[in-house]
Amino acid sequence: MPVTVNAADNAGAYVTGVNLNKLQASETGVLKQALGEHGVLFFRDQSLTCANHIKLAGHFGHININRFFTPLSDFPQIAQVLKEPDQQKNIGELWHTDHSYDQIPALGSILVARDLPGSGGDTLFASMFAAYDALDESMKKTLNGLTATHSSRHVFGKKAHEGTDRQALSARFHNSDAATQNAIHPVVIRHPISSRQALYVNPQFTLHINELPADESTALLELLYHHCQAELFQHRFNWQDGSVAFWDNRATWHKALNDYPGERRLMHRITIEGESLSG
Ligand SMILES: O=C(O)CCC(=O)C(=O)O
């Protein structure tokens, strides 16, 4: 059966005709192109083993072992994205792009559903290609040439875990000492695979736009965040047993909905190294 890629509503694409347990070399190229074009790929009915999850990721680049997420003991390449029934907070509830705090941000992640709540726990994805394309020409002109500073300190650093739910969060995140560096990237990047332009600032990790005074930077970022959160650019992915999502951080934002109180949700995530970004 040939690989078929069908654009999803507003962001991403659904891929059929592929068994992720044994990806063929020719299929890797198709998926890579599709990722560069659509930003996130959705798969159904895969019984992906942990060993094959690692193998699959390896087709797209080196595996990045996330320094903040707790890994599986048998497979250190796999991070657990977990919310236990007695925990209040989930991981990734605020709109964000993973790893924008790195100088060389990760390409993206392959997330596999392992234990799902009875209902809820969908993930929203937003296309930063579409969000950029929809800006008017004068705004595009203003943004091209600007750079922004991103950081992990306020999210994964020591101070971030103080106060509420600290114990619950520190069981799921570790290595807060490593959350020390900032990274600078263009506000509008050219996607490394497709060369399409995409907005590359996000509410979770972007601190400020470097070329503007603080108040103007805050105002511009707020305006952009408001724009990017329009439903017009979003796809809501409903996880089922066997679902897999492969997103590209350079083309999308995502947001994990926290609407399943008292239930457990466990996902396995592998992150793939990327390359430095340019405008
Ligand atoms: O649990 C999810 O749906 C996504 C969580 C998240 O933000 C991530 O794994 O990067």
Ligand SMILES: [Fe+2]
């Ligand atoms: Fe995330």
